[in-house]
Amino acid sequence: MMLAPKILAIGATAASAANLFVSDYGGAVTSFALTASNGTYALNDTFSTDECAPSPSWLTIDANRGLLFCLNEGLSTPNGSLSSFTINGDGSLTHVMNETTISGPVSGVIYGAAAGQRALALAHYSGSSVTSYLLNGGGKFALNQELTYTLDEPGAVPDRQDAPHEHEAITDPTGKYIVVPDLGADLVRIFCWDDETLKLRELDPLETAPGTGPRHAVFWNPYGVACEECTTYFYLVGELDSTITAFSVEYLPNGGGLNFTQVFNSTTYGLLSLPEGNAPAEIQVTPDNRFIVISNRNNTSFDLPQPDGSILESDSLTTFKLQDDGSLVWHQLWPSGGSFPRQFSIDKTGSLVAVANQNSQNVAILQRDTATGLIGEPVARVTVGGNTTCVVWDE
Ligand SMILES: *[C@@H]1O[C@H](CO)[C@@H](O)[C@H](O)[C@H]1NC(C)=O
Ligand SMILES: *[C@@H]1O[C@H](CO)[C@@H](O)[C@H](O)[C@H]1NC(C)=O
Ligand SMILES: *[C@@H]1O[C@H](CO)[C@@H](O)[C@H](O)[C@H]1NC(C)=O
Ligand SMILES: *[C@@H]1O[C@H](CO)[C@@H](O)[C@H](O)[C@H]1NC(C)=O
Ligand SMILES: *[C@@H]1O[C@H](CO)[C@@H](O)[C@H](O)[C@H]1NC(C)=O
Ligand SMILES: *[C@@H]1O[C@H](CO)[C@@H](O)[C@H](O)[C@H]1NC(C)=O
Ligand SMILES: *[C@@H]1O[C@H](CO)[C@@H](O)[C@H](O)[C@H]1NC(C)=O
Ligand SMILES: *[C@@H]1O[C@H](CO)[C@@H](O)[C@H](O)[C@H]1NC(C)=O
Numbered sequence: 001m002m003l004a005p006k007i008l009a010i011g012a013t014a015a016s017a018a019n020l021f022v023s024d025y026g027g028a029v030t031s032f033a034l035t036a037s038n039g040t041y042a043l044n045d046t047f048s049t050d051e052c053a054p055s056p057s058w059l060t061i062d063a064n065r066g067l068l069f070c071l072n073e074g075l076s077t078p079n080g081s082l083s084s085f086t087i088n089g090d091g092s093l094t095h096v097m098n099e100t101t102i103s104g105p106v107s108g109v110i111y112g113a114a115a116g117q118r119a120l121a122l123a124h125y126s127g128s129s130v131t132s133y134l135l136n137g138g139g140k141f142a143l144n145q146e147l148t149y150t151l152d153e154p155g156a157v158p159d160r161q162d163a164p165h166e167h168e169a170i171t172d173p174t175g176k177y178i179v180v181p182d183l184g185a186d187l188v189r190i191f192c193w194d195d196e197t198l199k200l201r202e203l204d205p206l207e208t209a210p211g212t213g214p215r216h217a218v219f220w221n222p223y224g225v226a227c228e229e230c231t232t233y234f235y236l237v238g239e240l241d242s243t244i245t246a247f248s249v250e251y252l253p254n255g256g257g258l259n260f261t262q263v264f265n266s267t268t269y270g271l272l273s274l275p276e277g278n279a280p281a282e283i284q285v286t287p288d289n290r291f292i293v294i295s296n297r298n299n300t301s302f303d304l305p306q307p308d309g310s311i312l313e314s315d316s317l318t319t320f321k322l323q324d325d326g327s328l329v330w331h332q333l334w335p336s337g338g339s340f341p342r343q344f345s346i347d348k349t350g351s352l353v354a355v356a357n358q359n360s361q362n363v364a365i366l367q368r369d370t371a372t373g374l375i376g377e378p379v380a381r382v383t384v385g386g387n388t389t390c391v392v393w394d395e
């Protein structure tokens with residue numbers, strides 16, 4: 001039996017506070033204050049806005065500049081939108097802009113020179129596209145580029161692989177490439193960009209096994225240093241076949257792209273038997289660089305008794321321990337605190353995991369033991385006004 005740690009790294013005696021931003025399909029972006037006093041936590045909403053309505057799906061925070069970008073997936077409208085906010089000292093948000101986009105934006109990443117011209121790349125699920133918006137300071141932005149993809153014939157899972165479905169945009173550890181898992185096309189698309197215009201150019205993609213359904217991914221440098229010659233691994237979550245696949249990454253000469261060699265694969269349940277229908281979603285490397293956490297959805301693995309006697313159905317988070325050769329050792333399966341953990345964010349201390357449980361319409365803050373890497377009991381949980389899509393720490 002795994003024991004949940006009772007002592008937390010923060011907030012043991014003095015009051016402390018952290019802010020979080022949460023998006024939900026009810027149309028809201030909400031700010032929450034997590035306060036800890038004498039070992040007891042409270043999670044209170046402090047601000048809410050509908051200026052990313054109707055279908056907020058993803059939040060990209062630019063903490064250094066005090067900006068929050070929110071994507072509206074536009075589930076019941078022909079188009080999506082991109083909204084920007086400035087983050088105020090009290091955790092409230094001031095709206096800057098809202099622009100109509102190609103339909104279905106679900107993830108975004110900032111790229112470009114840290115102190116120079118930067119842009120935001122968006123992955124569009126229903127719109128089969130990658131788009132780029134130039135960031136012009138203070139939350140202002142302007143359309144830079146739209147790249148839309150098609151599929152010649154449906155993939156191995158016709159209802160989800162009817163068309164390309166760009167599901168996430170991340171940068172590689174050197175900040176030279178953008179990587180976009182495409183769930184519909186069984187590809188991981190790789191892009192470089194022009195330093196002046198920040199226009200993207202597609203390079204040779206990583207082709208996955210048919211029916212994988214690439215959704216989200218992370219890079220990992222085992223020794224914590226990022227460079228083209230450094231040891232680099234890439235971990236890809238296949239939503240449709242419920243797999244985690246590890247690749248070693250070779251940087252091709254002269255900015256020519258990335259070459260991937262598979263080094264390990266497993267179901268996202270690791271050593272445990274995979275339940276039917278499981279659909280993993282999010283993946284993160286823990287801040288200590290020692291573990292990978294993946295969320296599992298769509299086949300409740302835990303029934304959690306509640307104080308009022310009711311039962312809360314919960315999906316799960318899997319933790320794997322990272323090995324120097326890129327392989328993974330299964331470490332833990334633990335309740336996510338609700339149904340359909342679409343996304344989660346680990347705080348920078350590694351001691352708290354905030355989970356967006358989409359179908360339970362909640363956010364659960366789980367404690368995590370940074371010494372053992374084991375996730376533990378929730379310290380706080382709140383219900384939001386719609387299906388939860390994303391939660392980010394303001395830090
Ligand atoms: C702090 O928590 C301990 C243990 O739960 C309790 O005994 C003590 O009374 C609390 N102190 C305050 C000031 O609430
Ligand atoms: C925060 O929420 C808790 C319940 O979770 C409540 O007891 C407390 O009064 C709230 N605090 C504030 C400042 O609203
Ligand atoms: C933002 O743009 C979208 C797409 O055009 C639109 O549906 C939505 O109403 C707009 N939201 C606001 C707050 O203006
Ligand atoms: C609205 O969505 C359609 C289909 O994705 C796209 O062709 C069109 O350019 C979008 N409009 C804007 C303003 O982005
Ligand atoms: C990519 O790596 C494989 C070995 O895994 C090698 O055979 C292939 O030539 C490499 N491709 C390029 C473009 O370097
Ligand atoms: C791992 O990959 C191999 C092919 O490289 C495949 O045959 C096998 O089924 C995969 N295992 C899992 C658990 O996905
Ligand atoms: C969940 O997984 C179990 C074990 O694979 C299976 O028996 C059950 O039918 C699945 N339930 C659903 C709703 O998919
Ligand atoms: C959930 O699982 C069921 C079968 O158990 C499947 O029909 C359905 O497509 C799955 N949903 C998702 C989102 O993967």
Ligand SMILES: *[C@@H]1O[C@H](CO)[C@@H](O)[C@H](O)[C@H]1NC(C)=O
Nearest residue numbers: 025075358359360361386387
């Ligand atoms: C919202 O959650 C409910 C369960 O609470 C689920 O049936 C529904 O499919 C979800 N819809 C979306 C768009 O997330």
